Amino acid sequence: MPASWGLFLCNCRKTLPLDPEKLILPTAPSVLTAASEPKSQAPEFAARIERERPDRVLVSCCAEQKLFDEALAGSGPQPPKVQFLNLRESCFLPHLDDPDRAHAKATRLLRAAMESVETNETPVYNSLKVGANVVIAGEGLKAKDLATKLRDTIRPILVFPASQATADKAGSGQAYTGKVVEVHGRLGDFHVTIEDGGNGEKNRRELKAAQVVVISPDGSFPCKPRTGCHLLAHPGEADLDRVAERIHELTGDFLKPVQVTYNTEVCAGGSAEQEACGVCITACPYEAISRDPENHLRMKVDHMACEGCGACVSACPTSALRFTEPSPQDLYARLAALLAPSSGKSDGEAWTILFYCGEQGKRALEAAGRKPLPYAATVLPVEVPCLRYVSEANMLEAFRLGAAGVALLGCESCQHGERELLYQKSDLSRLVLDAFALGSERLRLFTADTGMEAEAIGALSSFANALKPAPIRWDGRPMREQGNREVIAGAIATFIEQTGREAGQRSLEPSQPFAFADVEESGCTMCRSCVNVCPVHAFRLEESTSSLQFKHISCIGCGLCETVCPEKVISLKRAIYLERDALEYQTVAQDSMVSCLQCGKPYINRKALEAVEARVLSLGSLLDTFSGSRRGLLRMCPNCRAVAAMLEVDKGWKP
Missing domain, CATH: 3.30.70.20 (Alpha-Beta Plaits)
Incomplete structure (x- = not known):
């Protein structure tokens, strides 16, 4: 039975053209409040929620979330799950000149928010204790200034450059001379290696700390930033104040989500x-x-x-x-809710899925909503922690579900480092799009820096406005699997079906985890080595047909099958085959079965038996074992062979 809903939709004191009747929702809400004055109407809404007892509540309002948390806190012993959505800044302010499209977008965002509540998993946490020891390394005066700001609650460990050590170490408490050369660990447990080059010798020392601050005059650092590792390039007073505040915030006992x-x-x-x-x-x-x-x-x-x-x-x-957040289930449910036709048939719009990061990408969209910065109403935003989270499976699934385009919006300089992985995933997605003549130009990456939000939003809008309607129509089939390979296989199958073409082979770079195992059938004895070692079960032995089978879409190109094959008849080709056959198991080697001389049951394939006989009989030490009446032992199944061998022992044979 579908969940019942209570909706609070606010038009922000009648400043937004929000009309609830223009919203097409998957289920009619049991409680619907179209509000203009949230402060006065929130208590009324909470009272209706308590009477009607819907399972879920969705609030779209620019008022503080605290207002609704307090109002709904008294709605029974088990208050309903609440989802918040800012339609003001995500739909209506950036799209004031196109209210019809704004409502169409609002419909999709509401559906996605409702799906998100249904698929959200209960978070799991680990306890984390962050102590007060903080290593502060770098420019002496700045380091001492920061230590002074922290002195009431933090125990600073200062590391001064050798050139400043004499003057700066005086009165600094725990202090060392040298420079930080390595930082390993995480918040609460950092290991900081400092190097002192005094007296012409390089001596290293490891310091332990809960947090680390490295102050650099030229912007070069020995590590990447991470939570609790603060990197400052020629900081001003405001920068030191900001870091001091952040250090205090991160000190103490926490619950860290898994x-x-x-x-x-x-x-x-x-x-x-x-x-x-x-x-x-x-x-x-x-x-x-x-x-x-x-x-x-x-x-x-x-x-x-x-x-x-x-x-x-x-x-x-x-x-x-x-x-865990977003989980694959949540992400794909959101995509389906955003892209499914509102009235059961296509509206002809060229919808663009926008994956945006929780840092600069999010700030750019927030700026577009606040200022506002108008952009295409066909852009449907999906937040991800970082763009490196987005896989080729995510991108291709968006196209399978009917997106006309996929955009990625993130930081100009990502705090997590280089984006090589994202480029690999994007390259593969573009290769697949081009292979089916869908157009690689439908996938685009945009970056935004502080103060450059308008330019990024403008470029995104131009991209979305230039797109033609989606070349692929969502077939309405529900997702059965959410693993990366299964999703990719589903997308390729849909592209083949709707374009009417099988695009064949495409060569790939070595970094792409796809490969085709070319098996030389004439030399394969079907010994099962590849079957036993393949970690993704791309190989299997089909007993009923005495055949070795390979499923290309499952292969990740690890190379174990090549390594263990005793006949050396497997070679991997770094490629992807965009064909129906590549999505299912296909026979790569087949042989006839040999029946046991005694019981008549098939027990081994012919090539394997011949290989075993050739190897065994080539060993001089075993010639007597399999001579005379015992020559047929290898032609028996294991059970009959054991019985026959014991009978030979009874006759006086000594194995």
Whole structure:
């Protein structure tokens, strides 16, 4: 039974052209308040909620969330889940000149918000204690100034450059001479390596701290910024005040959310004592993922070190790593709600899915809503923690669901580092779009810097306005799987079906985790080595047809099959095949079965038997074992062979 809803829709004292009758929602709300004065009408709304008892509540209002939290707190022993949505800044202010499209967009944003409440998972937290020890390294006067600002509650550990040490260490408490050369760890547990080059010798010392501040006169730093690691380039007084405040905020006891879950069952980290995939390790900019010391074929996630950028989730080809917010279920439910036709049929609009980061991308959209900065009403925003979270599966699924374009809006200079992973995912998505003649120009990356929000929003709007209607129509089929490979396979299948073309092979760069296993059938003995070692089950042995089968879309190109193949008849080709056959298991080698000489049951394929006989009989030490009446032992199934061997022993044979 679908959940019942209570909706509070505010037109901000009649300054917005919001008309609830123009909104097409998936279910009629049991409580609907079209408000103009939120302060006076919020208590009335809460009273209706208490009487009608809807399962969920959605509020769209520019008033503070606290107003509704307090009003709804008394609505029974179990207040309904509340979702907040700012239609004022996301729809109506930037699109005042086009109220019809603003309402169409509002319909989709409301549907997505309602879906989000249904798919949200209960967060899990870990306890985190952050002590008061803070390493402050760099320019002496600035370091001492910051230490002074922190002296009431923080225990600073100062590190001065050798040139300033004599003058600056005096009266500084715990202080060292040298420079910071390495910083490892995470908030609450940093390990800071300092190097002192005095007397012509380089001596290293490790300091432990809960937080770190590095002050650089030229903007060069020995580490990346992360929570609790503050990097300052020639800071002014305001910068020092800001960092001091942030250090105080991060000191104490906290509950840190678990942002990534890990499923060992689908991880392709290795198999049969052979290490395979490990792309998540190199993708993480914070050393939060490593091979598990207790099982080197699997990974270990340091949830305390995780900064929640999502790079590992995008990199993982099997979706063994999954983000918690947004989870795959939440993200894909949002996309479907945003792109599904409002009235059951296409409205002819060229809708653009905009993945935007929670930093500069979010600030640019907020600026567009506040100023306002008009932009295309066909842009449907989807927030992600960082653009590196967005995978090729996310992009291609948006197109499968009917998006005319996909845009990415993020920071000009990402705090999490380089975007090479995002470029790889975008390149693959463009390759697939071009292969089906859908147009790689439908995917675009935009960046915004502080003070440049208007330019970024303008470029985004021009992109969206230039798009023609979607080349792919959503077929209405629900998603069954949310793993990256399954989503990609579903998108390719839809593209084949709706374009009427199979695009064939496309070569890929070595960094792309797709490959085709070329098996030389004449030399394959179907020994199962590739089947046993493949971590993603791209190979299987079909007993009923005595055939070795390969599923191309599942292959991540780890190379284990090449390594373990005793006949050396497997070679990997870094490519993707955009064909129906590539989405299912296909026979790559087949053989006839040999029946047991005794019981007549098939027990081994012919090529495997011939290979075993050739190897065994080539060993001089075993010639007597399989001679005379015992020559047929290898032609028997294991059960009959054991019985026949025991009968030979009874006759006096000594194995």
